Amino acid sequence: MNTALTLPVGDAILGRVFNANGEPIDKKETLENVTRVPLATPEVLNKTASTPTRLLETGIKTIDLMAPLAHGGVVGLIAGYGVGKEVVTEEIMQHLFTKCQAIGIIAGMRETTYNASSLYEMVRESELEDRITMFFEQITEDQAVRQRLLHAAMTAATHFAENGREVLLLIDSQVISKAIMADVRQFANMSGITTLVLVPVDDQHQPQDRALLAELDAQLWFSQARAREYLWPAIDPIASNSHLLTSETVPAEHQQVAQGVRETLQRYHELRDRANHSSLNAEERQILARGEKINLFFTQPFFVTEAYTEIPGTYLMREQTIQSFRDLLNGRYDEMPIEKFKFVGEIEA
Template identity: 30%
Template structure:
C-alpha cells in the first residue's frame, strides 16, 4: 500500500499541471471517497485524477482476469479501474504490473461480452464503498451498490476497502469479555471484545438463529450495530437470512431502528467479488468502530469461501500454487483481513466467522490458517440439537482463549471447569448406562448423572429472535446470574427439583418457579 501511495503522489502534480480546468469541476462527492485520515490536500489530488485519469485498452481477457495496456501513467496496485459495459460500469482492481505499460486486473463482475480494445479508465483510488448509519438495514454488493431494490444508499461518506490495520499504539491493551447474554457461551466459551470467534456447525443446527440472536443482543445491551458479510454462500440462504431478520425486526426496511448492514457476494459471483466482499463488510464495520466508537459485531459466512476465491484468482494471475493448490499468499491475505478486526481505544470489532472445513480435514491449509487467528470456537452439535436443547452449543468441544481466572475471575473459571468436569463424567458413564442401565451405577455416579442432565437442560434458553416460532419470550442472562445458577446446581442445592424444570429458562429463579408450577399442576 505504501508503494502505491508513493507512486500516486509522484505522478499527480504532473497531471495537475497538464490539465487544471477540470479539477475545479470535480464533484465534492468523490472527494469524500478518501478516508478521514487523509488530508484535504491529498483528497483534492485524487479528485483531480478521477477527472483526468489515464485511459487504457483491454489486451487480454482470461476469465475474471483482464489485462489492460495504458498509454499514459500507470495505475497503482489496488487502484479501481472503470469501464462501460452493456450500459453498466464494470469495476476492475489492479493486481499486477506486467511491464510494457500493461496491468493485470481482477474483475468484480462477469467479464462475459468484453472484447479486446475496449477503453478502461483509471479512477486513481482503490474501490470505495458507502459507510455510515445509512447502510443499516440495506443489502449491498462488493462495490457498495444496493441490491435490495430500495433505491440508492444515501451515505455521506465512502471509505476505500483496502485500509491498514490499527497501529500498535491505537490498539486496546485490555482483554475484556463481550457479554452475549447466552448462558452457554458466556460461561464456557466467552467471547473477547475485539476477538475472533469460529462458528462450526452443519446444516440445520441453528447457526443462523445464533447469529441473529447475537446481533439482537449486541444491539440491545451494548447499543452496537452488526455487519453481515455473506461470502460465497448460497443466494437462497442470503435471501432467507434477510427475510428472517425482517421477521424478527433486526432489519426494518424503510424505517428507523435497523441493527445490521448486509453485504453479499454469493456463490454465483465471480471470484474477484467473493475475494473482496469480506473487505467491503469489514470497511463498514470499521466506520462504526472508529467514527462512532461502537462495539461492532462482524459476521463472515463463510471464511473458507474467502480463501477459495483467492485461490481461484491466484491461479488466473499466474502465481505458482502452494500446498493443496492454494495461493502462495494465503497467510498474508488472511492476516491482512484478520488484523483489521480488533479492539482499539475508540471501540471494537468482534468477529464471528462461520468456518467450513473441507472433507472434515482440520489440517487443510485454509481452515488451519483461519484457526491461527481465532480466540474462541463455538461448536454447534447435531446430537445436542436432537435432544431439543437450543442453542445446540457443544459445551465440551467449544473453547475460548479468555477462559482464564485472570480475565474472568476465580469464581467464574472454577464453576466453568466444574460444569465441564460434570458433563465429561456423564459422557464417560453413558456407555455403562446404555448397556446396564442406571441401576448399576454407584450412588455418587447417579448424583453426577442427575446433575449433568440438569446442567445440560439449563444450558438451553429461549431466544428473542425465535419468539415468532416458539411463542416464549427471549431472555438475556447477565453473567453473574449465569455463574450463580450453575454454581448452585453443581453444589447440589437443587438436587430435589425435576430436570425438566431447568429446560428453556433464563435464570435459576425461573427454574425454581417452573418447578413449583409443575408441582401445582401435578397436584
C-alpha cells in the same frame, strides 16, 4: 488490490446490500450525497494491535460460562446445517443492538443470490434490517474478490466505529482461506470490532481447514446430537471454548466453575452411554443425576424465537449463570425435579 476504490459509508448505507465494489445490488433508491472513503485494509488502518480483554456479555448461558466473548474478539461459530447457528447469531445481534445500540455489518459469500441466503432471510424477517448493512458476492475462486468483499465490510465497520458506534462484523462465507482469516484477525485486533465468523464444515462436521481455528479467540461448536434431542441452543458446552478462560480477564471462580461443569458433563456422557446403569455406585449415580440437570440447564428460550415457541426469551447476567452452575455442581438442586431445568432462565426453587 484496487486502492483507488472508494465505498459509501455512514447511516445512509444501513438497510442496504452492496457488492464488493460498494455498488448497491438491492434495487432500492440511488444513493446520493453519501460520504465515500477509500477501501480499508489492515495495512491502511496501520493501528497498533491490542488483545481484547473487555468481556462481552450475551445473556446466553452456554456462551457466557463455557466460551466467554470479548469486545473486539474474533468468534467462530463452527456448525453445519440444521443446528440453529443463524438463530444464535440473531440472538447475539439482538442483545448487542438492544443493550449497546450496535450496528451490524455482514460480509456474505454464498452460491445463492443475496436474497436467497439464510442470513439475509434472518435479517429481513427480524426487526433489525435498518441497523444492518450487507456486502455480498456469489461464491468465486477469485481471491481478490474475496478479500475485497471482506475489506469493503471492514471499511463500513471502521467508519461507524471511528464515529463512536458499537459495531458487530459478521462473516458468512462458504470458502474462508488462511489469508482471509489472517486479515480478519489483524483487523479485529487493530479496530477493536467484535467479529463473528461462520466457519464452514465438511460432511463430518469438521472445519474445512483446522488451521483457521488458531485465529479465533472463542470457538462455539454446534452439536448435531444436541439438535437431534431438541436441546436448544445446540452449542456443545464441552467442545466450545475461549482463550479468556485461561486469562486474567475471567475471574478464578468463573474458570473453576466452567472447568467443573466440563468435567462433570464429560463424566455424565460416559456414564449415560453405559448399557447397565444398575451397576453404577452411589457416586456415579450422583454424577449422572447432576450431569443430566446441567446438560438440560444449558437449554434456553430465546427472544428471537418467541413468536414461534410462544415461550418468553430469557437473559441471564454472567454472575447469575456462574452462581446457578456452581449451585448445581455443589448439589443444591439434587432434590429438584428434572423438568425444572429445561428451557428456563433462572432456576426457580
